[in-house]
Amino acid sequence: MCVLAILDQADGYAYDIVTKLAGGVEMSEGTIYPLMRRLQNDELVTTYLAESEQGPPRKYYRLTAQGRRELQKLKAEWRAFVADVEKILGEDNE
Amino acid sequence: MCVLAILDQADGYAYDIVTKLAGGVEMSEGTIYPLMRRLQNDELVTTYLAESEQGPPRKYYRLTAQGRRELQKLKAEWRAFVADVEKILGEDNE
DNA sequence: CAAGGTACCTTGTGATGCAAGATAGATTTT
DNA sequence: AAAATCTATCTTGCATCACAAGGTACCTTG
Numbered sequence: 532m533c534v535l536a537i538l539d540q541a542d543g544y545a546y547d548i549v550t551k552l553a554g555g556v557e558m559s560e561g562t563i564y565p566l567m568r569r570l571q572n573d574e575l576v577t578t579y580l581a582e583s584e585q586g587p588p589r590k591y592y593r594l595t596a597q598g599r600r601e602l603q604k605l606k607a608e609w610r611a612f613v614a615d616v617e618k619i620l621g622e623d624n625e
Numbered sequence: 626m627c628v629l630a631i632l633d634q635a636d637g638y639a640y641d642i643v644t645k646l647a648g649g650v651e652m653s654e655g656t657i658y659p660l661m662r663r664l665q666n667d668e669l670v671t672t673y674l675a676e677s678e679q680g681p682p683r684k685y686y687r688l689t690a691q692g693r694r695e696l697q698k699l700k701a702e703w704r705a706f707v708a709d710v711e712k713i714l715g716e717d718n719e
Numbered sequence: 720c721a722a723g724g725t726a727c728c729t730t731g732t733g734a735t736g737c738a739a740g741a742t743a744g745a746t747t748t749t
Numbered sequence: 750a751a752a753a754t755c756t757a758t759c760t761t762g763c764a765t766c767a768c769a770a771g772g773t774a775c776c777t778t779g
Binding site for chain 1: 724725726727728729730
C-alpha cells in the first residue's frame with residue numbers, strides 16, 4: 532500500500548523507494564524487487580526504462596488505473612484496521 | 626500486541642480471545658495457540674488452569690510485569706508506525 | 720586503475736498465519 | 750441412549766513473504 536501511495540504521487544524506481552522515500556517504514560532491496568514484480572503481475576503498475584545520469588538505467592514504475600483503485604481500497608482497509616486496533620488498545624487507557 | 630492489550634484488561638483464554646474479543650482484528654486458532662506459547666516462552670504471560678462450567682478446563686493467561694512493559698513498548702512502536710504510514714498516505718490527499 | 724556509489728536482481732533461510740484435522744468433555748437434540 | 754453440537758485444547762503442513770547476503774554492471778572520483 533505504501534509503495535502504491537508513493538507511486539501515486541510520482542513515478543519512481545525501486546532503489547529510490549527503498550533508500551529515500553521510506554523514512555519510517557523501512558524496507559530492504561530483497562523485499563522491494565519481488566514486491567514490484569508482484570505489483571506488475573497484478574497489473575497495478577506498468578514499467579519503463581529511463582537513462583540515469585549516473586549508474587545503470589532505471590526501471591520506473593507508474594500506477595495503472597487498477598493500481599489507483601487498489602490503493603483506495605487498501606487505504607480504506609488500512610484505516611478500518613487501525614480503528615479496530617485502537618479500539619482494542621484504548622479500551623481503558625492512555 | 627492486541628493479545629497483550631486484551632490480557633492487560635483481564636485474564637483470558639485463547640479460545641475466547643479468538644472468537645469474541647477480536648472483532649475487527651481476526652485471528653484463527655492455528656494462529657493463537659502457537660502465539661500464546663511464544664508469549665509464554667518470552668515470559669510476557671503466565672498461565673493457570675481453571676475449570677469451566679461447560680467443556681474442558683480453560684487455560685488462562687495473565688500478563689507479567691515484563692508483559693506490561695512490552696505492551697507499552699509495542700504500543701509506542703505501533704503509534705509511530707501508524708504516523709509514518711499516514712505521512713506517506715496523506716502526502717497530498719485527504 | 721581501484722574504490723565507491725548507483726541500480727538492478729536472485730537465492731536461501733526463517734518467521735508466521737491459516738486451513739484442516741485430532742482430541743475430549745459437556746450439553747442438547749433426536 | 751445415541752448422535753450431534755458446542756466448548757476448548759492443540760498439531761501438521763502449506764503458502765507467503767521479509768530480509769540478509771551475495772552477484773552483476775555501470776559510472777564517477779581519487
